[in-house]
């Protein structure tokens with residue numbers, strides 16, 4: 001049995017299922033899987049400009065683990081750019097500590113706070129929704 | 137129910153702002169009456185804690201739902217504590233009016 005990895009806290013799921021290059025000559029190559037926690041590491045360090053100490057704390061992992069996840073994320077993105085590969089977002093070892101849902105009809109992503117009873121999309125009111133964990 | 141939409145400007149024609157803590161403006165929509173008011177985000181340039189301050193503002197304005205493009209971990213923790221719903225949209229080509237139309 002594989003060693004159970006510690007879950008890494010991810011604040012919110014990425015707003016995409018994937019990225020595709022265009023204008024490249026070669027057709028479909030194998031895609032690169034970007035894990036949710038890798039996305040989160042890039043977001044915290046390079047978008048929200050946090051230092052590794054702060055970012056690792058927020059993700060609930062050691063600094064060393066954060067550095068590893070972050071490095072892996074950067075290498076994957078670099079590889080996708082240089083080798084013109086598609087990026088897909090994959091759940092990985094992320095823990096979304098609140099339930100996130102996606103609407104089938106308008107692709108909005110949202111959480112449902114404890115005090116809300118109805119389960120429908122907050123934007124288009126569709127009841128055609130699913131948990132993001134189940135989707136991946 | 138009141139909803140906050142992050143906005144790049146103070147008009148209904150303004151674009152949706154994907155940032156929450158560093159959004160330029162917040163549009164407050166009263167879903168019952170359809171009334172909207174715009175509130176400037178004074179803390180958008182804050183070097184630290186812009187997300188937390190934005191949450192404080194949302195609570196002050198009495199909203200129970202936020203439509204934005206992304207929430208940082210600190211903002212998210214607070215929003216969960218206060219049972220404020222987070223709604224993520226990734227398309228910033230829409231205007232505030234477009235989004236309001238979709239809610240109705």
Ligand SMILES: [Zn+2]
Pocket residue numbers: 103104105106107108121122123124125126
């Ligand atoms: Zn929907």
